[in-house]
Amino acid sequence: MECDVCKKNSSQIEIFACDGCKTRLCRNEVLSLINASEYKVLQLKSKRHLKFYCEKCTKGESFSLYQSLIEEKQKHIEAKEKIISCLETNNKELLQKIEMLEKKLQNTQNESKGTFSVVLIKPVDEQDGILTKKEIRQNVDPSKIEVSKFRQIKGGGVVIGCSDKNQIKDLRTQLEKQLGQKYTVEVPSLKKPKMKIVNINKDDVGLEDSDSTIIDLIVKWNNLFDGEDFYMKVLKKSVNNFKNINLILEADSITHNKLLSQERVKLGWSRCRVFNHVSVLQCFNCMGFNHYGKDCKSQQICSRCSGNHSYKECRSNEKKCINCIKSKKPNENLDVSHEALSRECPCLLRIISLYNKKVDYLSDCV
Incomplete structure (x- = not known):
């Protein structure tokens, strides 16, 4: 050459x-x-x-050569600009969705942080709840109390709810002073929060391990303070699809908050995800809440279409939630086009919100 x-x-x-x-x-x-x-x-x-x-x-x-090079370069630039524009649009939509979810979560959190502010009044001697309500009306001044509920319960008792937890003390004092001889006055304590630890290696924790052994391991590996206010109880041990162990625990609010803030719990060689656990009992026969299917006396309801048949027998393409249909008020814009077992069901979310009000969460938790 x-x-x-x-x-x-x-x-x-x-x-x-x-x-x-x-x-x-x-x-x-x-x-x-x-x-x-x-x-x-x-x-x-x-x-x-x-x-x-x-x-x-x-x-x-060779101008044509230069022109073709410039055109090729321009095409690359335009393609990159399209990709950037598409990413910016997707990012904008994603940020909007995240913002909406954060607002929804914040509203749920604000609701769930409310204290369980009720007083239970039960008669010493058996009587009708109508009489209990009548005596309360005659002896208690409601002018300084924002009453959120006032209804009868089993055994002739009455439950009174207040929107402000500070008013509970005043209400309890009035009730004990005026009706203390004939009635017991009780402010129910908040429930302990629960959490779920998932996918624990069976070599680190086994189903045969005692509850006390599991609790000692959690305390040891996560530097928990086992002091006077410490409380932890193993509610359930189960094996998941990966042949590993899942745990449901009940704990005091400080321990619950600490472990959830870590996002992962240390257990030997395992680093396991931990979540807040909410217990909502739903019947698989009638799709109602707060009872088991084995105890259900209602007619069977399809979780998909609300028909009087089982889910396996359903041939409908239309989704209808029986719980939302029953709870929907006239002229209320409530979406019923979902399955009764959907996690987005408004009735389920309302029950979870009510449940969270009865749980002793820390103010910055859940």
């Missing part, structure tokens, strides 16, 4: 080919054209960081 200008061959001097017209030029010719150091010419040859065009190409005799 020789230089097309000086006719020197490659054995005498290094030869470079033009990236445009493929004209072959020696090193000296290339240096005279690009005004570059010898190092850069060698770099051009070995690593091809730069493209080299001869004088003929740079003067426009």
